Amino acid sequence: MDGLKSAAVQLARRTLKGAAALALHYSGARELLSAIQRRAVGGRRVLILSYHRVVGDFAEEAKHGLPTLNIEQKTFRRHLEVLQESHDVVSIDDALCVLDGTRRAARDVAVITFDDGYRDVYTKAFPVLREMRLPGIVYVPSSLIGTDRRLGHDRLYLALSKMVQRGIPPMGVGVGGEGERWLVDAFDGGSSAYLALERLISRRPTPALLRLAEQLEDRLGLTDVRVPDGQLPMSWDMLREMDAHGVATGGHTADHTVLTLQPIAEARREVAQCRAAIEKNVKKPVRHFAYCNGYYSAGVVEALKSEGFISAVTTEDMPNVPGADPFALKRKVLWERSSTGVLGAYSKALTACQFEDTLMMLSMQEPVIGARPTRFDEPEGGAEERLSAHG
Numbered sequence: 132m133d134g135l136k137s138a139a140v141q142l143a144r145r146t147l148k149g150a151a152a153l154a155l156h157y158s159g160a161r162e163l164l165s166a167i168q169r170r171a172v173g174g175r176r177v178l179i180l181s182y183h184r185v186v187g188d189f190a191e192e193a194k195h196g197l198p199t200l201n202i203e204q205k206t207f208r209r210h211l212e213v214l215q216e217s218h219d220v221v222s223i224d225d226a227l228c229v230l231d232g233t234r235r236a237a238r239d240v241a242v243i244t245f246d247d248g249y250r251d252v253y254t255k256a257f258p259v260l261r262e263m264r265l266p267g268i269v270y271v272p273s274s275l276i277g278t279d280r281r282l283g284h285d286r287l288y289l290a291l292s293k294m295v296q297r298g299i300p301p302m303g304v305g306v307g308g309e310g311e312r313w314l315v316d317a318f319d320g321g322s323s324a325y326l327a328l329e330r331l332i333s334r335r336p337t338p339a340l341l342r343l344a345e346q347l348e349d350r351l352g353l354t355d356v357r358v359p360d361g362q363l364p365m366s367w368d369m370l371r372e373m374d375a376h377g378v379a380t381g382g383h384t385a386d387h388t389v390l391t392l393q394p395i396a397e398a399r400r401e402v403a404q405c406r407a408a409i410e411k412n413v414k415k416p417v418r419h420f421a422y423c424n425g426y427y428s429a430g431v432v433e434a435l436k437s438e439g440f441i442s443a444v445t446t447e448d449m450p451n452v453p454g455a456d457p458f459a460l461k462r463k464v465l466w467e468r469s470s471t472g473v474l475g476a477y478s479k480a481l482t483a484c485q486f487e488d489t490l491m492m493l494s495m496q497e498p499v500i501g502a503r504p505t506r507f508d509e510p511e512g513g514a515e516e517r518l519s520a521h522g
């Protein structure tokens with residue numbers, strides 16, 4: 132699908148969703164649908180929200196990186212205000228107790244999570260959480276914390292965007308070999324930088340992608356590129372301070388590796404490395420994990436359990452219901468545009484519908500399932516066809 136067509140489809144979908152949200156909100160049907168759904172699952176639901184970066188100016192930040200990871204601080208605050216009209220915001224530990232029946236909840240509960248350990252979660256999201264006295268959790272790739280190293284997906288996105296901007300075809304950038312074949316495949320059908328990135332991340336092993344990013348940066352003259360501070364990782368001090376105020380630290384691998392694309396022995400090593408680094412620096416047991424790209428397998432779950440983890444979140448966009456598997460927790464990934472309504476401005480009605488999951492119920496949104504086979508062989512970049520939400 133080409134970029135323009137995809138944009139038109141997105142706009143049509145957004146208009147439709149926005150209109151449906153308004154109708155549901157003002158007719159009171161949203162609450163009714165929600166009550167019906169709650170009764171169907173036999174108890175309180177647990178909504179887990181996933182954010183990445185919280186920024187000051189969405190348009191400005193979009194010039195420097197992946198816009199789909201960003202939400203403005205003022206939109207984030209509005210999300211939390213709307214969320215609290217229907218949900219009690221709790222810690223992931225409390226949410227697990229609601230799911231296993233050891234804790235009763237008066238209303239549906241929600242957990243606020245952040246992936247990737249971006250610095251602006253500390254500067255922009257943490258002050259809002261503190262002011263509103265809400266708990267949360269940050270899932271971090273441990274080897275990036277305390278460094279100025281950028282995440283692989285940010286580096287690749289910038290390089291791929293430059294290729295598109297400068298009109299350089301996949302063969303023309305001159306990386307040769309396997310990397311070139313991957314780029315040809317990723318840009319197949321004249322895809323956008325964003326779609327090319329999604330294809331690379333969901334199909335190719337992360338360590339090889341980091342090498343490809345380095346090659347591309349070299350060829351495109353991007354080795355000294357400066358990015359906004361908020362796009363860099365947090366420090367351990369920031370994580371300790373957040374932890375002291377109810378925003379816990381969770382694991383998200385060491386190098387932001389999609390574990391299902393790695394041989395299981397390497398996945399195990401990385402899970403152990405991540406746990407050890409966080410426990411040494413945050414000085415607390417780390418018990419919760421987020422799968423990179425939302426992908427998990429039976430082998431990865433085993434690896435987590437043997438390292439002492441008690442939960443793991445996916446990017447499968449569904450509510451969690453009593454009895455849910457704590458190693459396949461569903462999450463709703465949100466960004467600035469998740470609450471942009473028909474007229475292109477913030478829509479409270481649409482936001483409320485996102486939290487009540489009414490759009491999913493009406494089949495206007497489809498979850499992407501993250502379960503994958505355990506990989507016992509050597510990595511080579513499988514034939515993964517599905518696109519995923521970011522994790």
Ligand SMILES: [Zn+2]
Binds near residue numbers: 246387423424521
């Ligand atoms: Zn991530």
